Amino acid sequence: xxxxxxxxxxxxxxxxxxxxxxxxxxxxxxxxxxxxxxxxxxxxxxxxxxxxxxxxxxxxxxxxxxxxxxxxxxxxxxxxxxxxxxxxxxxxxxxxxxxxxxxxxxxxxxxxxxxxxxxxxxxxxxxxxxxxxxxxxxxxxxxxxxxxxxxxxxxxxxxxxxxxxxxxxxxxxxxxxxxxxxxxxxxxxxxxxxxxxxxxxxxxxxxxxxxxxxxxxxxxxxxxxxxxxxxxxxxxxxxxxxxxxxxxxxxxxxxxxxxxxxxxxxxxxxxxxxxxxxxxxxxxxxxxxxxxxxxxxxxxxxxxxxxxxxxxxxxxxxxxxxxxxxxxxxxxxxxxxxxxxxxxxxxxx
Amino acid sequence: xxxxxxxxxxxxxxxxxxxxxxxxxxxxxxxxxxxxxxxxxxxxxxxxxxxxxxxxxxxxxxxxxxxxxxxxxxxxxxxxxxxxxxxxxxxxxxxxxxxxxxxxxxxxxxxxxxxxxxxxxxxxxxxxxxxxxxxxxxxxxxxxxxxxxxxxxxxxxxxxxxxxxxxxxxxxxxxxxxxxxxxxxxxxxxxxxxxxxxxxxxxxxxxxxxxxxxxxxxxxxxxxxxxxxxxxxxxxxxxxxxxxxxxxxxxxxxxxxxxxxxxxxxxxxxxxxxxxxxxxxxxxxxxxxxxxxxxxxxxxxxxxxxxxxxxxxxxxxxxxxxxxxxxxxxxxxxxxxxxxxxxxxxxxx
Numbered sequence: 001x002x003x004x005x006x007x008x009x010x011x012x013x014x015x016x017x018x019x020x021x022x023x024x025x026x027x028x029x030x031x032x033x034x035x036x037x038x039x040x041x042x043x044x045x046x047x048x049x050x051x052x053x054x055x056x057x058x059x060x061x062x063x064x065x066x067x068x069x070x071x072x073x074x075x076x077x078x079x080x081x082x083x084x085x086x087x088x089x090x091x092x093x094x095x096x097x098x099x100x101x102x103x104x105x106x107x108x109x110x111x112x113x114x115x116x117x118x119x120x121x122x123x124x125x126x127x128x129x130x131x132x133x134x135x136x137x138x139x140x141x142x143x144x145x146x147x148x149x150x151x152x153x154x155x156x157x158x159x160x161x162x163x164x165x166x167x168x169x170x171x172x173x174x175x176x177x178x179x180x181x182x183x184x185x186x187x188x189x190x191x192x193x194x195x196x197x198x199x200x201x202x203x204x205x206x207x208x209x210x211x212x213x214x215x216x217x218x219x220x221x222x223x224x225x226x227x228x229x230x231x232x233x234x235x236x237x238x239x240x241x242x243x244x245x246x247x248x249x250x251x252x253x254x255x256x257x258x259x260x261x262x263x264x265x266x267x268x269x270x271x272x273x274x275x276x277x278x279x280x281x282x283x284x285x286x287x288x289x290x291x292x293x294x295x296x297x298x299x300x301x302x303x304x305x306x307x308x309x310x311x312x313x314x315x316x317x318x319x320x321x322x323x324x325x326x327x328x329x330x331x332x333x334x335x336x337x338x339x340x341x342x343x344x345x346x347x348x349x
Numbered sequence: 350x351x352x353x354x355x356x357x358x359x360x361x362x363x364x365x366x367x368x369x370x371x372x373x374x375x376x377x378x379x380x381x382x383x384x385x386x387x388x389x390x391x392x393x394x395x396x397x398x399x400x401x402x403x404x405x406x407x408x409x410x411x412x413x414x415x416x417x418x419x420x421x422x423x424x425x426x427x428x429x430x431x432x433x434x435x436x437x438x439x440x441x442x443x444x445x446x447x448x449x450x451x452x453x454x455x456x457x458x459x460x461x462x463x464x465x466x467x468x469x470x471x472x473x474x475x476x477x478x479x480x481x482x483x484x485x486x487x488x489x490x491x492x493x494x495x496x497x498x499x500x501x502x503x504x505x506x507x508x509x510x511x512x513x514x515x516x517x518x519x520x521x522x523x524x525x526x527x528x529x530x531x532x533x534x535x536x537x538x539x540x541x542x543x544x545x546x547x548x549x550x551x552x553x554x555x556x557x558x559x560x561x562x563x564x565x566x567x568x569x570x571x572x573x574x575x576x577x578x579x580x581x582x583x584x585x586x587x588x589x590x591x592x593x594x595x596x597x598x599x600x601x602x603x604x605x606x607x608x609x610x611x612x613x614x615x616x617x618x619x620x621x622x623x624x625x626x627x628x629x630x631x632x633x634x635x636x637x638x639x640x641x642x643x644x645x646x647x648x649x650x651x652x653x654x655x656x657x658x659x660x661x662x663x664x665x666x667x668x669x670x671x672x673x674x675x676x677x678x679x680x681x682x683x684x685x686x687x688x689x690x691x692x693x694x695x696x697x698x
Contacts, residue, residue, distance in 0.1 A: 061589060063626050231622065240410060253622045268617020273580065273602045275633035277412050282631045284624035 003041070003083045007032045008320055009102030010073045015066075016057055018258050019328050024057065025073055025101070027321060032104055040089045040107040042079040042116070044099045044320070044343040048131040049075075049327050050165070051229075051254040058257070063286055064113075073101035073323075074113060078130050080346050081107075092347065094119040096130055101323050103343060114288075125302070127346070132338035133169060133305060133312035134298050140251060140287040141169035142297040144227055148249035148283045153178030155224035158215075158241075160234050162203060163190040164330075165313075165338040166251060169301075170227045171200050172310050179225070182218045184211075184234055186333040193336060197311055207333075212237055222246075231255045232267050239271040239280075248275075248282035258331055313337025352390070352432045356381045357669055358451030359422045364415075365406055367607050368677050373406065374422055374450070376670060381453055389438045389456040391428040391465070393448045393692040395665075397480040398675050399425075399514070400578075400603045407606070412635050413462075422450035422672075423462060427479050429695050430456075441696065443468040445479055450672050452692060463637075474651070476695070481687035482518060482654060482661035483647050489600060489636040490518035491646040493576055497598035497632045502527030504573035507564075507590075509583050511552060512539040513679075514662075514687040515600060518650075519576045520549050521659050528574070531567045533560075533583055535682040542685065546660055556682075561586055571595075580604045580618065588620035588629075597624075597631035607680055662686025 008029050016024040035041060056067050056074050067074050077099035081089050089095065089107065097116030099105040107116050119127075125134055132138060144166075151157050157174040161167040162183025171181045171194070183194040183203040191203035204214040215237060222243035228235050231253025239248075255267070275282060304310035315336055317326045320343045329335040357378050365373040384390060405416050405423050416423050426448035430438050438444065438456065446465030448454040456465050468476075474483055481487065493515075500506050506523040510516040511532025520530045520543070532543040532552040540552035551567040553560055564586060571592035577584050580602025588597075624631060653659035664685055666675045669692045678684040 061623065061626060063628075250621075250624050252625065256622055268619045269621050270617045272599075272618050272621060272631075273605055274410065275599050275631060276601065276635065277410060277633070279412075279633050279635050279638060281633070282621075282624060284626070284628050284630070286625065286628050289628060 003032075004043075004104060005032055006030070007102055007104040009100065010323060011070055012057060012067045012073050013070065015059060015069075016054075016258075019331070020054070020057070020324050022324065025324055033106065035083055035085045035106065037085050038109065040081050040084040040086050042095055042097070042099055042105045042107050043082045044077045044079045044103055044105060045346055046128055046131055046316075047075050047077045047099065047101060047320070047323070047341040047343055048136070049323070049330060049339040049341055051252055051257055051330055053327055054257045054331065060257075063288070074098060075101045076131065076136065077343070078119070078127055079105065079344075082347070089116065089118060094121070094123065094127065094346070096135070101320070103320060125305075128314055128316065128338075128340055129312060131340060132165065132314055133301055133310065136287045137165045137338055138169050138301045139290070139294055139297040141166045141173060142300060143287060143290055143293065144249035144251045144285055145170045145173045145225075148285060149174065149225040149227055149247050151177050151179035151225050155179045156182060156219050156221055157225040157227065158182045158184065158219065158223050158238050159200075159227045159229070160184040160238070161229035161252075161254065162194045162198070162200060163313075163336045164229060167227065167229050168194070168198050168313055168337060169310065170251075172198055172304070174225065174227070175199055176304055176309050182215075184215070184230070190336060198313075199311075206234055216241065225249070227251060229254060231269065236269055236271040239274040242274055242278040242280045244278050244280075246278055246280040248280065250282050250284045254331065314340055316340045316342050318342045352381075353392075353453060354381055355379070356451055356453040358449065359669075359672060360419055361406060361416045361422050362419065364408060364418075365403075365607075368680070369403070369406070369673050371673065374673055382455065384432055384434045384455065386434050387458065389430050389433040389435050391444055391446070391448055391454045391456050392431045393426045393428045393452055393454060393669070394695055395427050395477055395480055396448065396450060396669070396672070396690040396692055397425045397485070398672070398679060398688040398690055400601055400606055400679055402676055403606045403680065409606075412637070423447060424450045425480065425485065426454075426692070427468070427476055428454065428693075431696070438465065438467060443470070443472065443476065443695070445484070450669070452669060474654075477663055477665065477687075477689055478661060480689060481514065481663055482650055482659065485636045486514045486687055487518050487650045488639070488643055488646040490515045490522055491649060492636060492639055492642065493598035493600045493634055494519045494522045494574075497634060498523065498574040498576055498596050500526050500528035500574050504528045505531060505568050505570055506574040506576065507531045507533065507568065507572050507587050508549075508576045508578070509533040509587070510578035510601075510603065511543045511547070511549060512662075512685045513578060516576065516578050517543070517547050517662055517686060518659065519600075521547055521653070523574065523576070524548055525653055525658050531564075533564070533579070539685060547662075548660075555583055565590070574598070576600060578603060585618055585620040588623040591623055591627040591629045593627050593629075595627055595629040597629065599631050599633045603680065663689055665689045665691050667691045
């Protein structure tokens with residue numbers, strides 16, 4: 001394969017307010033620069049689309065700096081080295097790293113968001129799983145549920161966005177530990193999926209008019225663990241059911257991210273005082289802090305996948321050019337499972 | 350002294366919305382019933398006035414049931430047994446317990462909110478301290494700061510309502526452990542008191558127009574521990590300065606209690622997402638859960654008092670009839686230190 005000459009990339013032109021449009025992320029075609037010593041060229045194969053993408057586009061105080069205006073949009077991907085001037089990443093290597101929203105990324109340790117990781121050969125699992133159940137997504141669910149939620153057999157565990165990438169795994173991890181799992185998802189079809197395929201005991205449809213009553217009926221013994229991905233009114237309602245000593249693993253607050261630039265319009269949390277009343281704790285966490293725990297998490301997750309006790313949901317959309325719709329799908333509730341964008345095809349070498 | 354015949358008590362007639370008035374708490378005079386076997390009559394000497402009183406008047410989901418309408422208002426007091434039909438509480442005993450907002454309480458294990466505790470004789474400290482620095486107030490500060498805040502030498506600890514009963518002690522406990530202590534209080538006089546008498550390193554006047562800038566300037570290295578008594582915009586602003594791994598000891602949210610019956614008007618918390626961004630935890634706690642820790646806490650607090658490293662602030666108002674104004678003073682910012690109501694005089698026996 002000749003070295004590619006042109007790269008399509010999304011550049012952040014304007015910070016979004018609400019849904020993302022082409023005015024925010026512009027798809028442009030640019031020449032690929034010649035590689036310098038120590039660089040390699042990575043063909044993006046799959047891109048992970050996550051609620052956090054939306055945070056990085058805003059000026060919200062986050063765990064990473066905002067993507068600078070006019071920079072290529074930040075994104076985590078798996079890719080393949082197609083040209084290389086470094087020995088540790090020969091052509092053909094499969095890699096995990098911050099490829100960004102683009103066809104080709106120049107890997108450069110001096111400027112990248114973080115180091116690339118070379119994936120094992122032969123691959124022990126499908127490539128997409130390194131962004132999903134065996135990647136940051138699965139490890140996030142593992143750390144939040146095992147370290148912070150700490151469900152005991154018989155505990156009631158409530159997971160919001162239970163049909164989503166992290167929530168679906170978090171609930172299954174709790175179930176595998178003997179907890180009673182209650183999901184929250186939007187719409188009857190998603191709820192049926194959460195119970196039928198993912199094995200939650202109950203799923204509450206938060207789009208139903210009587211969802212508060214549904215939730216109350218689903219947790220007659222209260223809530224011991226809340227694995228929270230949504231925030232807003234959903235979290236507020238769950239907090240009203242906390243048991244004494246309950247643990248809230250605060251993984252995400254997707255309901256807030258679209259107004260991250262306009263704090264005055266946020267729907268503030270009304271029930272935080274329940275943490276006092278129920279002597280409960282709420283703990284935020286971030287997968288990126290815990291690289292030392294990745295092997296343990298991956299072993300655990302791979303074991304459950306092998307046993308058939310963990311179902312891995314992936315939703316793959318084709319084509320870099322569809323990134324914006326695909327990202328917005330995380331916020332309008334149309335997505336189920338891990339949202340991936342297929343950007344390129346691996347070269348079988 | 351002849352056995353008293355009449356009791357003045359405050360009965361909760363209507364749940365308040367905003368400030369408490371005589372329409373909410375009615376002062377009535379009633380005959381004292383004859384004692385049955387196993388009962389004793391307690392003369393209230395001092396009543397502890399606390400933000401939680403206001404919670405109990407509302408229907409907010411709390412750690413205790415709401416005070417029923419027409420019942421005597423719940424309150425913690427120290428008192429003296431003036432008539433007794435139980436051997437373990439002879440006449441003259443000094444006691445700590447849920448006397449309620451009244452001159453005389455009939456002690457009855459079968460119906461009381463909790464058991465009375467007989468205080469040691471002779472008293473090792475002034476009687477009022479058993480409601481203040483050596484009582485629930487001081488122990489609350491101890492548990493929240495030592496167990497949840499866990500300040501290390503050099504940590505920056507922010508305490509809201511730093512001139513208040515619990516906050517004043519919490520900050521001094523952190524200081525004694527070598528932390529840098531930053532208080533928040535309302536008005537220049539209170540701030541001068543917090544620094545000058547209580548020994549905080551800095552105090553931010555949240556009534557000043559530039560209080561956000563003052564806070565930012567006071568925590569150049571970020572916030573490691575937030576001992577939170579206020580909630581609302583003050584807590585939101587402190588959360589924006591959290592360091593990675595910070596601990597929030599959520600003791601109270603006094604800014605929210607006056608609208609506890611009207612949740613729709615609450616000022617929701619806007620910055621809870623910072624717990625994720627800073628991988629921080631927020632933990633609610635309640636002194637009543639930890640009776641087994643009281644001896645340890647009291648020993649620690651008494652030691653600091655003895656060394657002169659802990660200043661105990663008390664604000665004593667005379668007369669049961671002033672309970673309403675005194676309670677409202679906790680919410681309009683006029684109170685400093687532990688707010689007590691002197692209801693009666695001890696009989697020297």
